[in-house]
Amino acid sequence: MAAKVLLTREPRSIGRSLLLTLPIAIWAALMFTPAFGHANRAQRIASVITAIFMVILFFMMMRTWSTYRWRRWFFVALGLLFPVGFIHQVIAMRGTMGIPIEEMIAGRTPFCFLPIPLLILPAALFKTVVFPGSILAGGGMSGAGMAAMAGIWLAVAIVVGKGWCSYACFFGGIEEGMASLPAKAKVKKIDPRWRYGPWAVLLAMVLLSLALFEPAYCMWLCPFKAVSEYVAARNTVGMVQNGIFIALFAGLVVALPLVTKKRTQCAFFCPFGAFQSLFNKASVFDVKIDKARCTPCVLCQKSCPTLSLSEASIAKGETLMSCMKCGACVDACPKDAVVWHIRGTEVAAKPERARLLFLYAAWGMAIMFAGGIIAEGLATILHLFA
Amino acid sequence: MQKLKAKLGYAGAGMTVLLAVLAPFVLYGVFTKGFSSVGLHVDEMYSGGPKVRTIQAAGYTIDIHRQVSPHLLQNEKAFVQLDWRPASALPSQVNDDVDIDGDGKPDVHVSFAVPKDPKAPLRVNVDPLNPRYEAMRNVGKQKFSELIVRVDDAVLVRVPVAQ
């Protein structure tokens, strides 16, 4: 039973909002200060803009008591600016978005987090990483190396569970942006069994990757090669592979979010998202429904971008495992029945405290990981056009 | 009991926030060292396998790597990678007999031109002097198990091993 009725809601006072934002402001200053050592003026300006941007968004989250719409600004900026910075870097280094075979042999293929679940079994059984990158920094586009990326991923996964998909994934913002463009969804009824798609893709890709000894998802299915890089086509099959990822990007990341207002790639396809759902089981933070207050109007279910609420789960007072902690359902609930929650505590006892603790962790990780990516993209634009 | 669970919950939440703060300063390095110390290596179909011998030539060296065999259902052949590494620059035409297995007898004859433009495509011919290795005629970089590529200032040739 709820111990306290939450008001909906006068904005929080400016003073109190600033006080709550202060730790984030200090954190942002700490994270972006090293960038001031760069000689590049565009990077310094971009770092300042990004830091201010992230701090303002957090302030607005505190002031308005809501999370989703402010987080979405950050996430869409990340989705748009990552390709800008990355593609520019790739073209500056090798003149093309296509990865030539010599880069793969030299271990300079940049490592992204998406193949992580596919690499686990070959690594565990055969001590072999079936990705043409470098375990430590290897020069070129290899960045800090695969071990570094895996370390960042593990830290973020432990901290926010599947919140990775709302606070760290540098691709999800594209479809979140597409989904928010139309005023209304043209397609409202979606068969809920499509939610099992990511698990099927994960199972198939993990097994094929072990059998074929290659990152099967990256080779055949990843739609985000359209906005990053891809294996340079050496023959007709290579062209077919490129056609597949373009079609998947156009369909799952652009067209379907526009007609459904859902994050369709994340909800129905992404195997990494399915894998991250497992970390939700270990995460201390989750979203719960106060059954005493719930009517149920199912506005939360309609607002969820990944269909992570069903009638059965609402009746049980919880979200499904695929919840990515974006805050859409919490903000949509007119009765404040959907609340942020810390495991072990009473549902809706102190939801704002739970939200604060979650946001300090999640926003802190977002500034650390995604903030640098946003700054890089912004610096690229400033450098090209200023 | 409920109070204990709540206390544990808040403690967990606090530790999570702490983890988020420590990650970039301390834990990042710990995780990175941890992953890299587990003894993993990149698949040799990509990396070419470890170097086992070096042959000295005039103005350059030839590194010979251990034979790499394909795994499971990989659609590649077994191969041996040879690296031509210049001391200053490779000659414009390379014609070398290479003793791959170190028995004193040459196993393959490798010939390729080295264009001045580093972006120009390379082609290689390999004539096997030992039936253990396969011939290559005017091969570029179609397959991981038989190719010629330039990586930095070195030229890498992968000679397929006969089935």
Next chain:
Amino acid sequence: MAAAFAFGEAFVLGLASGPACVASCGPVVIPSLLAERSGVRPQARYLAVFLATRLCGYLAFAAVAWEMGTLLALPARERSWFFAVIHILLACALGWYAYSAGHACAPAAVGSELVTIGPAGRRRVPGAAVLGFLTGISLCPPFVAAGVRAAEMANLVAALLFFAIFFVATAVWFVPFAGLGWVRRNEAVTTVARMAMALIAVYYFYAGLMILIGKSAYGR
């Protein structure tokens, strides 16, 4: 004495090849196990049928190869129309299995009947049997390694015995998969298994087509 040594070698070779066998059969076995009923008994029954028919496939292929004198030099997978046809048949069997699993009795129900495939009526066979036989004759790399050694046996019976012992040793690695019976079966698990089977079937179909036109999966 020499025979005992050779058969001991077959067993050790099989044990060493087990992970490779599991990895190459994994895309077929694991999703289809998940689509079967829950419970260790149905899973064990599936594995028994799968492995038995896989052994039949192994021995049939080995016998034919021995008679043709090609056991020592088995054709490379990627160059043989035979394996292209096997890949395509495997894809069709997987696809049919995925479809049939949706029409089988509720997988959470009690009982040990396996999912069957085939036309409606009496002529349906357990999917496990079809998949087992097709994987048995699809010439995985461990099979090739065993074939080279078996070709040195004195006669056909000895060669088949070598294969059988090799096979038993590789089968040991499949036993733990009966533990998938402890995974609770519900709509989510069976839908995921069926979708995964369909995806894997698409890949096998494509790989088979590519072999038919003389290319590998990457067109080389």
